[in-house]
Amino acid sequence: MTRALPCLCDPAVCRRQLPLYGPRVRESSPLPPAARMSRRAVIGLGAAVPLTLAAPAAASPAPPASVGQGGEPGTIGGARLGRDGVQAQKTAGLPKKLTARSWLVADHDSGEVLASYNAHRRLAPASTLKMLFADTLLDKFERTRTYKVTDADLADVPSGSSLVGIRPGITYTVEQLWLGVFLRSGNDAVHVLSHMNGGLAKTVAEMQARAEDLQALDTRVASPDGYDHKGQLSSAYDLTLFARHGLKNKDFRGYCATRTADYPAGGKKTFQIQNTDRLLTGAWGLDVYEGLFGVKNGYTSNAGNTFTGAATRDGRTLLVTVMHPKSGGNGVYEETAALLDWGFAQAGAAGPVGALVTPLSEGGAKASPSPTAPVERAATGT
Template sequence: MKQSVKKWLSIMLTMVVVASFVIQPIKVDAAFDLAAESAILVDGKTGKIIYSKNIDAILPTASMTKMMSEYLILEAINDGKIQWEQQVPISDFVRNLSLYTSLSNVPLRQDETYTVKELYQSVAIYSANASTIALAELISGSETAFVKMMNDKAAELGLEDYEFVNSTGLNNSDLQGNHPDGTGETAENMMSARATAKLAFHLINDYPEVLETASIPTLPFRASESETIEMRNWNWMLPGLEPQHDYDGIDGLKTGYTSAAGNAFTGTAVRNGMRLISVVMRTGTRDDRFNETRKLLDYGFNHFSHLELVNAGFAPEGSESIAVASGKEREVAISSVDSLSTVVKNGDEELYTSELILDENVLNENGELEAPFEAGTEVGSLVLVYGGEQQEEFLYPWQRAQVSVVTDTAVEKAGWFSMTMRAIGGFFSGIWNGVADTVKGWF
């Protein structure tokens, strides 16, 4: 009896020990879903997509549209077409629209003067709709022409999923019958979250000064000599606006709301040198768009880092040199001109390798580099390759991490004597190899 009890206990103990190894919980990141119809999180330097949810659904963008208007305003400044201190005419339509307090506006008068800078600040901070149209008219002569510029620029930037019908993000029905020619009376601006992130990526990287204004929590606007409006930024994640939404490192970018779009927000924040861009579309309330943005940004900052994975001057093992044709040297060392870095999920560092891709256009049919050539001659590129389960995705294919590979030294063309001796050597080498093969055949 004791033996059978001992045997039973031994079996039970064995089963417990085995179970302790087999039924271990799998360690994964805490899953989270967003109370948003569409959302995306992107690294602001590399364009790598860190999180995505329904990112190709084309939805109304509301005032996030103004990111394109801001891009064109800053481009016009940069190109010298307009100047910051230039006065902006106020048309009858702009004057009347500015008085609609149900819309986001600062009141504009026709007997006052406003500079480009003042109106731009009201757009970037307070999402002022009439100010946006006034600047659109200044740059293009009419909002209709400006909308064409918006769509042309979107095509140039490769946004793909978009339609711009006005400069503000309002529904056309809010424009008192003055909506741009060729657009529907109830049309709204439309973009996917992916396209919106692309626009924000270009805006921040092409014109980083946009963040200097977008990050201002409050600013007075001089409507007239006797009237000043306190503009309060609609981005409540900026410090000092709504304490429950304060977010360390936030400095932009653009909110939006219409009844069709719901509450939307394109946010951006930087911590420890890493900038993230987030987009949430069709959240329920103003608070929701910031709460969901917080989840996205926290996920990015807590789980990803910028890492240098390959040093400059590197060539993969076995590919440290390439053959040279007609040169004083038979081969030349090659290496990368710069380091390779990308945003990496914590713990995934070992999943990356590098791959050398030689440019066939600079090599002859035998895969050799023809002499003569200088040091630093580009022969291909070194590309980061991710070996994880899920494929890496970027806003644009060209954003995948890669650097040029060049020759370390120059190689001069060999003289006629050297070339002749090589040919003779090659001839006798061929004869000798043929004889050797024949002799081997006898045995």
């Protein structure tokens, strides 16, 4: 039987009625006292995570040809990534009980894809799409800039969204808004930042343009927050591109590695928020994954669970994306951890089956999307 958990939020903000994150609000589980951190520790955490990741080496991009469904030459990232099923040079030791509809393991620095399963299958991304949102908007506003939230900023937040608890009339720093996005996956924080950027439509258009520059051509953006909308889709390949590019930004790295933070509740009051990434916090019976420092999880009733994680061990950084596992709430993290374990165990011995391509703005060769890429459980809005 699940034990009722105390609420960390200010009662005036939360009242245990705000929809937070994940099935039955399980993502809002508090950290044990030993894991909680002061605000000074939170803001200083960026120094403790691997902020000196080697700049991603230019991956060998696919030639500019139409992207095929069956692994034909021209598939973005390489022909094998266009094929169904497991793609790996060495399958020995690969986890045998994976239930995800799509997954991918890549080396962050080289961009080599070490293994994948339906890498380009288009699926509802849920809040992992916030990686693209952050990669698009992070450099637009200074961290110390302040903004007083209005009712209009929150008027179009979808019912049932995950929220950090932003309230009209309270002034927030940009840094606090981004902490709300990364830690609590707060759609209220996303919408405030979108309005600061000129509105939802402008933000969606800019996100789509950024996706196209990154050559994430499986992605269709319909909302900045990743919440279920008809036609809003991405893929394990694209989400891994978003993570890799986002991690070039030190603020992106710092935010996604932050475990807890104090959040404004009006006046001098604050309440504590914690990261919903269970491999980062060790919540809900999971162990903290050694070397993991983000990046983003997601859940909706339509998309199920999605997750992209990054971890460093023995000087090597791996990226893993897992989408739509059939197992329960911890399944997306357990399957991510298993794939990370496999990747680190290879110690460079696993040959690549493809590559994370270089953005067009950084000299990448242009490829074209597949008109027949598979679509599964397309978002319909819930």
